[in-house]
Amino acid sequence: MTLAINILLWLIVFGLAFIAALRGRALLNDGAREGAWEFIRLLPRITIGVVGSGFIAEAVPKALIAPWLGPESGFLGVIIATLGGALTPGGPVVGFAIGAAALKSGAGAPQVIAYSTAWALYAIHRLVIWEVPLMPPRVVWLRAAASLPLPFIAAALAMALGQP
Amino acid sequence: MTSPAPTLPSDTVPKRRRRRAFDWSTATIAALALSAAATVYWRDGAQHFLAILGGDVTLFGEMLPKVLAGCLIAAFVTLLLPREVVARWVGHESGFSGLLIAAFFGFLLPGGPITIYPVAGAFLAMGADAGAVVAFITCWTLCGYTRALVWELPFFGPHFVIWRIIAALPLPLIAGLLARMALRAGFARENKD
Numbered sequence: 162m163t164l165a166i167n168i169l170l171w172l173i174v175f176g177l178a179f180i181a182a183l184r185g186r187a188l189l190n191d192g193a194r195e196g197a198w199e200f201i202r203l204l205p206r207i208t209i210g211v212v213g214s215g216f217i218a219e220a221v222p223k224a225l226i227a228p229w230l231g232p233e234s235g236f237l238g239v240i241i242a243t244l245g246g247a248l249t250p251g252g253p254v255v256g257f258a259i260g261a262a263a264l265k266s267g268a269g270a271p272q273v274i275a276y277s278t279a280w281a282l283y284a285i286h287r288l289v290i291w292e293v294p295l296m297p298p299r300v301v302w303l304r305a306a307a308s309l310p311l312p313f314i315a316a317a318l319a320m321a322l323g324q325p
Numbered sequence: 326m327t328s329p330a331p332t333l334p335s336d337t338v339p340k341r342r343r344r345r346a347f348d349w350s351t352a353t354i355a356a357l358a359l360s361a362a363a364t365v366y367w368r369d370g371a372q373h374f375l376a377i378l379g380g381d382v383t384l385f386g387e388m389l390p391k392v393l394a395g396c397l398i399a400a401f402v403t404l405l406l407p408r409e410v411v412a413r414w415v416g417h418e419s420g421f422s423g424l425l426i427a428a429f430f431g432f433l434l435p436g437g438p439i440t441i442y443p444v445a446g447a448f449l450a451m452g453a454d455a456g457a458v459v460a461f462i463t464c465w466t467l468c469g470y471t472r473a474l475v476w477e478l479p480f481f482g483p484h485f486v487i488w489r490i491i492a493a494l495p496l497p498l499i500a501g502l503l504a505r506m507a508l509r510a511g512f513a514r515e516n517k518d
Contacts, residue, residue, distance in 0.1 A: 163387060163483055166391060166483055167390055167391060167394070170390075170391055170394035170395070170398070170474070171390075171394055173394070173398055174394050174397045174398055174401070177397075177398060177401035177402065177405065178397075178401060180401075180405060181401055181404060181405060184405075188404055188405075191400075191404060192397070192400045192401040192403075192404050192405075193397065193400070195400035195403070195404075196393075196396040196397035196398075196399065196400030196401070197393075197396070197397070199396040199399070199400065200392060200393045200396040200397075203392070203396070203475060205351075206348075206351045207385075207392065207475075207476070207479050208385065209351055209354060209355045209358060210351070210354055210479075210480065211381055211384070211385045211479045211480055212358065212378065212381045212382065212385065213354050213355065213357065213358025213361070213362075214358075214381075214480060215377050215378070215380065215381035216358050216361040216362040216364075216365055216377060216378075216381075217357055217358060217361040219361065219365045219369075219377050220360075220361035220362075220364040220365055220368075221361075250350075251349070251350035251353065251354075252348065252350040252351070253472070253476045254350050254351050254354050254476075255350045255353065255354055257476055257477060257480040257481075258354050258358075258480065260480070260481070261480040261481055264481070264485070270485065270488075274489050274492060277477075277489070278467065278493065278496075281466045281467060281472075282463065282466055282467070287438065291438040291439070291442060292438070292442055295438075295439075295442035295443055295446060296442050296445060296446050297446070297449065299455075300445075300449065300455050300458060300459075303455055303459065303504050303507060303508065303512060304455075304458070304459045304462060304463070304500070304504065306503075306504075306507060306512065307459050307463075307500045307501075307503040307504040307507060308459075308463065308500055310499075310503070311463070311467075311496045311499065311500060314495075314496060314499065315467075315489075315492045315493055315496060316492075318491075318492040318495075319488065319489070319492045322488065322491070322492065324488040324491075325484050325485045325487075325488035325489065
């Protein structure tokens with residue numbers, strides 16, 4: 162599966178690069194340079210997060226995670242995970258590292274999905290720092306309110322699908 | 326009748342804002358990771374420590390070509406798809422198709438919060454309803470390929486990410502419909518001038 166994804170992604174990259182080249186050499190160079198630099202800038206953070214989450218998962222006692230967030234924790238686990246997601250501060254490296262560490266140390270997939278969905282949609286610090294200054298506040302609060310049930314729906318769908 | 330097109334703030338087109346190589350979030354995780362690694366090393370020994378390190382580095386290495394592809398796709402889409410064009414599309418659609426189109430562009434547009442929220446603001450200025458804007462932001466957050474490829478994949482691997490996105494597919498439309506219902510019920514009513 163991972164090879165198929167790689168082939169598909171790189172076909173898209175070459176397709177887009179080809180379209181850019183048709184519009185001019187400069188556009189092609191700009192795109193390639195921007196993309197490569199972004200990759201290099203992100204690399205240290207993602208490395209720290211991925212390797213770090215492995216060790217954090219190993220250091221956390223599994224007996225602590227399972228009853229609260231394990232597959233058997235059910236709807237209560239989903240509620241705890243959703244609250245945790247809403248209260249997690251920081252950028253993507255924090256949210257994904259915590260989610261990955263929880264999954265590795267025995268949290269259930271629906272609970273982790275609820276956590277990352279809540280964190281992505283309405284982590285409180287992000288609403289205040291990013292969204293309120295850039296958007297009309299009434300739309301921000303409307304969006305946050307409309308998002309409240311979504312982590313529960315995502316977790317319920319994952320439970321119904323039996324995946325991942 | 327066409328209204329004069331409001332322009333997006335200049336930092337949203339077409340270049341993305343430079344990211345610093347290091348920040349406090351990463352520093353916090355690095356500190357946590359170091360203490361966790363030390364705990365594992367003292368508690369379980371060097372062999373176990375190396376086994377975990379090896380497993381994580383291997384998984385991470387396998388994901389790197391996808392991360393690079395994600396960065397390149399995002400860079401080219403940013404250059405090839407002017408955000409004004411997108412804003413015009415979304416701003417002039419309404420009804421259920423308006424939600425679908427907004428969600429589709431939420432999937433398509435790369436970038437971080439600094440670029441996406443001004444675009445969403447421009448949708449509003451061009452006449453999109455708040456429901457469409459909610460669907461756009463929700464889809465960008467939950468189904469956007471940049472975030473999934475660049476951030477989520479190295480942490481969780483393809484199996485988890487694909488199923489998480491499948492479970493998230495209906496959510497942008499649900500959020501958009503809920504936002505419209507809330508508006509009709511009088512929540513966050515717009516002040517009429």
